Amino acid sequence: MKRLWIIVALVPLLLAGCKQHNEATEDAQMRVFVDKLMAQMTLEEKLGQLNLPVTGDIVTGAARESNVAEDIRQGRVGGLFNLKGVEAIREVQRIAVEESRLGIPILFGMDVIHGYETVFPIPLALSCSWDMAAIERSAQVAAREATADGICWTFSPMVDICHDGRWGRISEGNGEDPYLGSCIAEAMVKGYQGRSLADSETMMACVKHFALYGAVEAGREYNNVYPDDFHMFNEYMMPYKAAVDAGAGSVMAAFNTVHGIPSTGNRWLLNDLLREQWGFRGFVVSDYCGLEQLQDHGVQDNLENSAIQCLEAGLDMDMVSAGLVALADAVRDGRCSMRTVDDACRRILEAKYKLGLFDDPYKYCDPTRREAVILCDEHRAEARRTAAECMVLLKNENNLLPLRKRGTIALIGPLANTRPNMSGTWAVAAVPDRYKTVKEGLEDALRGTGARLLYAKGSNVLYDPELEAIGTMFGREMRDPRSAEAMRSEALAIARQADVIIVAMGEASEMSGECSSRVNLEMPDAQHDLLVELLKLGKPIVLVHFAGRPTVLNWEADHLPAILENWFAGSETADALADVLFGEVNPSGRLSVQLPRHVGQYPFSYRQMRTSRVNDVGDFRKFSTCYMDVNAKPLYPFGYGLSYTTFEYSGFFLTDSVMPLDGMVEAHVTVTNTGSRAGAEVVQLYIGDPVAKGVRPYRELRGFERIELAAGESKEVVFPLTADRMGYYEPYGLKWTLEPGEIQVMVGPNVAQLDILRLTVQ
Numbered sequence: 147m148k149r150l151w152i153i154v155a156l157v158p159l160l161l162a163g164c165k166q167h168n169e170a171t172e173d174a175q176m177r178v179f180v181d182k183l184m185a186q187m188t189l190e191e192k193l194g195q196l197n198l199p200v201t202g203d204i205v206t207g208a209a210r211e212s213n214v215a216e217d218i219r220q221g222r223v224g225g226l227f228n229l230k231g232v233e234a235i236r237e238v239q240r241i242a243v244e245e246s247r248l249g250i251p252i253l254f255g256m257d258v259i260h261g262y263e264t265v266f267p268i269p270l271a272l273s274c275s276w277d278m279a280a281i282e283r284s285a286q287v288a289a290r291e292a293t294a295d296g297i298c299w300t301f302s303p304m305v306d307i308c309h310d311g312r313w314g315r316i317s318e319g320n321g322e323d324p325y326l327g328s329c330i331a332e333a334m335v336k337g338y339q340g341r342s343l344a345d346s347e348t349m350m351a352c353v354k355h356f357a358l359y360g361a362v363e364a365g366r367e368y369n370n371v372y373p374d375d376f377h378m379f380n381e382y383m384m385p386y387k388a389a390v391d392a393g394a395g396s397v398m399a400a401f402n403t404v405h406g407i408p409s410t411g412n413r414w415l416l417n418d419l420l421r422e423q424w425g426f427r428g429f430v431v432s433d434y435c436g437l438e439q440l441q442d443h444g445v446q447d448n449l450e451n452s453a454i455q456c457l458e459a460g461l462d463m464d465m466v467s468a469g470l471v472a473l474a475d476a477v478r479d480g481r482c483s484m485r486t487v488d489d490a491c492r493r494i495l496e497a498k499y500k501l502g503l504f505d506d507p508y509k510y511c512d513p514t515r516r517e518a519v520i521l522c523d524e525h526r527a528e529a530r531r532t533a534a535e536c537m538v539l540l541k542n543e544n545n546l547l548p549l550r551k552r553g554t555i556a557l558i559g560p561l562a563n564t565r566p567n568m569s570g571t572w573a574v575a576a577v578p579d580r581y582k583t584v585k586e587g588l589e590d591a592l593r594g595t596g597a598r599l600l601y602a603k604g605s606n607v608l609y610d611p612e613l614e615a616i617g618t619m620f621g622r623e624m625r626d627p628r629s630a631e632a633m634r635s636e637a638l639a640i641a642r643q644a645d646v647i648i649v650a651m652g653e654a655s656e657m658s659g660e661c662s663s664r665v666n667l668e669m670p671d672a673q674h675d676l677l678v679e680l681l682k683l684g685k686p687i688v689l690v691h692f693a694g695r696p697t698v699l700n701w702e703a704d705h706l707p708a709i710l711e712n713w714f715a716g717s718e719t720a721d722a723l724a725d726v727l728f729g730e731v732n733p734s735g736r737l738s739v740q741l742p743r744h745v746g747q748y749p750f751s752y753r754q755m756r757t758s759r760v761n762d763v764g765d766f767r768k769f770s771t772c773y774m775d776v777n778a779k780p781l782y783p784f785g786y787g788l789s790y791t792t793f794e795y796s797g798f799f800l801t802d803s804v805m806p807l808d809g810m811v812e813a814h815v816t817v818t819n820t821g822s823r824a825g826a827e828v829v830q831l832y833i834g835d836p837v838a839k840g841v842r843p844y845r846e847l848r849g850f851e852r853i854e855l856a857a858g859e860s861k862e863v864v865f866p867l868t869a870d871r872m873g874y875y876e877p878y879g880l881k882w883t884l885e886p887g888e889i890q891v892m893v894g895p896n897v898a899q900l901d902i903l904r905l906t907v908q
């Protein structure tokens with residue numbers, strides 16, 4: 147019997163040993179293959195592998211004219227990006243494989259950011275689900291669809307932490323918190339890459355933008371960033387590292403500088419930190435023209451020197467600048483080392499090997515799979531479920547929501563009947579014609595119920611047509627030519643007949659995203675004016691709010707009884723909204739970014755570091771940290787979100803009040819659904835370290851669990867606390883440390899409603 151137990155106990159160890167052995171054998175086989183291939187390659191062909199030109203319908207930055215096909219024949223292209231369509235990709239791959247000297251297949255990359263044709267909510271919205279399994283599945287679905295259309299590499303996840311709603315790209319990230327952001331980074335990489343890149347339904351992830359892009363000064367796109375090392379490591383670096391630890395195959399260098407050196411040519415960042423300290427073994431690609439931008443930054447005066455700096459710093463692939471591909475002379479005359487060219491070329495070839503492209507260059511080019519998989523019912527159902535989970539119920543006076551399916555409902559607003567605005571920013575592969583508008587979703591939900599739905603657009607997005615044109619998806623949305631008065635009176639006329647008014651308002655899709663920095667974050671003017679008039683009718687109004695960023699909703703919170711933050715919820719927005727508005731789904735989204743009261747509060751994070759002259763209330767108090775003219779607290783705090791049911795927290799305790807530094811204590815809390823319908827709650831754990839060598843935040847998230855509770859049901863949630871979970875990068879050596887002393891352990895439904903216990907670490 148005893149012997150049997152020993153064998154059982156040894157099985158996991160043996161399996162782990164086998165896995166390591168298999169990996170080592172696979173690595174050795176890969177090395178032999180790549181060595182053999184590289185031995186046949188000319189210098190020019192090696193440099194060709196480092197070249198990533200753009201193609202496709204939608205391009206960013208300044209696309210340059212290039213004869214891509216001829217370059218591929220000549221072995222001057224390692225990968226291509228944003229080409230959509232399996233037939234086109236197969237044809238380009240054929241040129242690489244059949245018409246170039248060595249027949250090396252190329253990588254096909256794309257910005258598959260939040261789904262492919264089945265579009266999931268924008269990443270900021272996804273992060274509000276706090277549902278790691280759903281987030282991982284969203285990446286899996288994206289990979290299944292993209293790989294069915296020829297793509298094997300996505301420029302995602304974007305894991306830039308951001309504390310500034312002015313920055314349009316906050317929409318592409320996971321909010322403001324490094325712990326939540328790290329969990330999501332890991333889930334996304336796992337979702338895209340699955341168990342093996344060799345699988346034909348998985349694709350290689352690319353973590354971006356390394357590093358600190360979310361800290362752009364004043365929230366202005368492409369601006370500089372200034373976090374010092376202490377804040378860099380404690381606030382921004384964790385999610386990149388989590389993605390690398392999860393095995394991400396590639397990393398994209400950011401446009402910005404770090405320590406005064408452009409990331410793309412920053413040896414400390416790419417070589418010392420990423421490769422040597424973190425052990426990253428994949429390849430690094432620049433962002434769009436990031437290499438040639440060393441000249442814009444003023445650290446180089448020509449393309450060749452920029453390329454040398456970047457290659458020597460650890461960059462492997464050059465997106466669009468065509469600088470690395472032109473380095474042959476510099477290598478021959480010794481200005482650039484052959485070793486760095488070999489290292490970079492090897493990393494690109496290894497990625498192709500891991501993806502299985504040398505075994506079958508057309509493995510992602512099966513048109514029958516495209517037909518079966520893309521926008522299939524299963525994917526759309528998954529996206530609809532996820533979209534509903536991401537919506538955050540901000541206000542619900544007198545339980546106005548969920549609405550009953552009866553009487554007359556007026557649907558009003560410029561976002562109520564538009565297709566191009568559903569997906570949200572960075573949906574390169576979207577096919578808006580196949581998505582429903584909110585109006586169509588509500589009509590479907592109300593069909594056969596006897597309820598009447600009336601619709602009027604009511605206003606354009608903005609009064610200014612030019613601003614509106616750059617804020618809607620590549621000009622695909624038509625502006626209504628009628629006067630503001632005519633549109634408004636039509637809306638008021640239908641609103642008068644209604645029992646309840648739903649307004650679909652907020653940002654158009656490209657008012658957030660890349661190069662969409664804004665400083666006016668209130669409801670756009672034309673829509674605000676319409677809301678004021680609608681309010682005068684004295685009818686209940688539900689605001690369905692569209693946004694790709696945290697916006698300022700003070701007026702709305704003061705005047706409207708119900709606000710549902712829809713963000714941009716993707717291709718299935720319409721059905722998901724109907725599910726939530728009519729109560730098929732109980733909302734469970736929680737803010738991953740706090741909402742400000744005024745844009746002047748930015749940069750602004752719930753992870754406020756301890757400061758002198760503390761002010762707990764936020765109102766003006768002379769000689770305390772505050773503003774004279776606005777309360778310094780957020781309008782809605784981090785972690786906040788309502789439900790159609792209610793939850794009560796009880797029985798919060800620690801299994802011990804003292805913890806040795808190498809020990810473990812558990813925090814237990816019981817949550818009860820005290821309402822009359824099932825719902826999901828996100829139980830959040832924060833810690834505070836009141837005395838440490840480096841200044842720490844009053845509260846920082848270090849655990850969460852999303853639980854489903856039937857009406858009346860209770861569940862106990864347990865958070866294991868260890869030094870590892872509660873530590874920080876201490877200021878002297880930037881080592882992950884937990885110092886002995888008191889730790890505040892806090893649990894609750896959001897950061898502004900916490901119970902607190904004290905733990906002594908010794």
Ligand code: BGC
Binds near residue numbers: 354
């Ligand atoms: C963006 C990247 C994107 C790239 C390729 C750049 O402008 O910053 O996030 O992956 O374009 O489209």
